[in-house]
Amino acid sequence: MRLSFSLALVASLCAAPVIADPLPSWNETDAKSRIINFVDDVTDPSLDTYVRPDDRIAVFDNDGTLWSEQPVYxxxxxxxxxxxxxxxxxxxxxxxxxxxxxxxxxxxxxxxxxxxxxxxxxxxxxxxxxxxxxxxxxxxxxxxARHPTTGRPYDEMLYQPMLELLRYLRDEGFSTYIVSGGGVHFMRAFAEEAYNIPPSQVIGSALNSSYQVIDGVPTVVKTPGIAFIDDKEGKPVGIDAKIGKRPIFVGGNSDGDFAMLEWATSGEGPRFGLIVHHTDAEREVAYDRDSHIGKLVRGLDEGPDRGWLIVDMANDWARVWP
The missing domain is CATH 1.10.260 (434 Repressor (Amino-terminal Domain))
Incomplete structure (x- = not known):
């Protein structure tokens, strides 16, 4: 009888489904745990923290958050x-x-x-x-084109842990958007292939443009002058204009993202703010307070007290590049 029970138990354990790690390039640190716990909280209908799929909106800066930004954008x-x-x-x-x-x-x-x-x-x-x-x-x-120090194509200078995070959120019913100071048409050229984010979910800075019929072909033409700068205080404005809802998950890496993080995480219900802190001089570049690109001061000083996750690239990421 005991042998039969033991065999049945072994068979049961062997047949149990293996749950894949949704973030395999993240080390087993507090950062990974906090992300997974948040996602579990907002996707479990039995919890008071449950958020309907329509309201599961996640937005991310691009430069320095989803791909590298050094030595210049x-x-x-x-x-x-x-x-x-x-x-x-x-x-x-x-x-x-x-x-x-x-x-x-x-x-x-x-x-x-x-x-x-x-x-x-x-x-x-x-x-x-x-x-x-x-x-x-x-x-x-x-x-x-190739990056001046790594020799990689620029669209291979993506952060593998962030690609996994985007995929994980979408698998859990989130809509993922890019909200960046970069040019909207520049990012839309590659965002779908790089991040699986369609052009309609990319918000960025824009030059002026005009509608023209050129040789009988209706055309939108880029013209001189800035129409909108999607940076700093412009980011919440851009999100409100294009999405119409306050995100519940926000990722950035610099003080240019502070207003977006502040606005999104001040809403009601569960909120998650994430800052990628570039601490890894060996695998990427270490920079924050004194950098000419991606300066991070206020986010470091105020982020933890606001409950934002400061991701330590050197310690929290098992790998950097795809």
Missing amino acids: FQLIYAIDRVARMAADNPDILTSDVLKAAAAGDMDGIMAGGEKGLLEIIDASHSGMSVDDFQADVLAWLDT
Whole structure:
């Protein structure tokens, strides 16, 4: 009788389904536990913390949160490369010192132009063509361009743990959005293939644009000037305008994401704020308070008291790249 019972128990255990780890590239630290516990709390209908699928909205910054952003934003590298290509065909476009610096790949000269100079480079490189042509050019650039230190294609500089988090949330009934200071058309060119996030769920900064009929073809054309900057206080405004609901899960990495985190986590019911802290100088780059890109000061100082999870990249991630 005991033998029969033991055999039955063994058979039962062997037949039990194996539950896959939803975040295999995350170490077994408090960060991983907190994420999984939150998801369990909002998806279990028997709990008071249950959130309907329609309200399970998760938003993430892109640069420094979903993919790398050092030594400078990848979109700026694209813009500089495009100015150089344009100048090779027509040197007359180099009408200022900052454009000449861009064509020469002179980062010191580019940075000397300040924010005004950067906008001039973006205007020159992004405007004057249709949205379709622009996005085709971005994809062609991604096929050939390589990161200056890793040698990887830029669209392979994605964070594997964050890709897993996006997939995990979607598997649990969340809708995932990108809300980033990057250009909306730039990100929409690759977001679906990179993150499985469709263009309609990408919110970003935008140049002016106009509707034109060109050679009989109805076309949306990118034109000079900034229409909307989706950064800092602009992020909650962009979410409200495009999504119409306050997210319950928010991920960022810099103080440019502070307003988005603050607004989202101040809503009623369960809320989760996450900050990717770049602490891993060996596998990526370590930076925060003094960085010229992705500066993180207020988030470090205030985030823990607000209940936000500060993800320590070096300790919480078992791997960085796909």
